[in-house]
Amino acid sequence: MANPKRIYLAGPEVFFPHEEHNAIVAEKKRLLREAGCEGIDPLDTALTFSDQETKPARGHRIYQANRELMDSCDAIIANLTPFRGISADPGTVFEVGYMIGQGKAAFGFTMDCRHYRERAGAADLDELGHSIEDFEMSDNLMIEGGIQESGGQLLVAEQPGEHRFFSAELFRRCVQALIGGTAPKDYHHRNA
Secondary structure: OOOOOEEEEEOHHHHOOHHHHHHHHHHHHHHHHHOOOEEEOOOOOOOOOOOOOOHHHHHHHHHHHHHHHHHOOOEEEEEOOOOOOOOOOHHHHHHHHHHHHOOOEEEEEEOOOOOHHHHOOOOOEOOOOOEOOOOOOOOOHHHHHHHHHOOOOEEEEOOOOOEOOEOHHHHHHHHHHHOOOOOOOOEEEEOO
């Protein structure tokens, strides 16, 4: 893929405390700048809300603003580390699918090296008797399949990072993969 200029930065970091969010996003943007790209965070919008605006109306405006940011980007790098459960943040997964649907490359990383099945209890069935997929993938097959089909990669940490949800080194590897480099031995990518 040609060197994309604007990269949408998806992930659960938007829910982190302000200082924590800013520190992680600043590092992501720095690493992208070093590679000649611009990182675009979902909070890079100047939204203001009136006291009369309902919560659903506010949520829809945030969605629209983030969709406009994604439309302005060439590719996505998503933090797909499980968040609030056994799987990636659902908003982040939507953003990955949205970008793939536009024909844009999707790259991702996860700090959890366990397969989805292992996180789901390593059994054939869950407590309701529903089957648990077993494709030796980091998350649902549709997420990894979409990333691979878009020309991207999902990089999986095999060692802890400086934060439970972030490793500058793993993110750097993601950027290298995006601009045409390779992922080194201590990190690997999984394809469907």
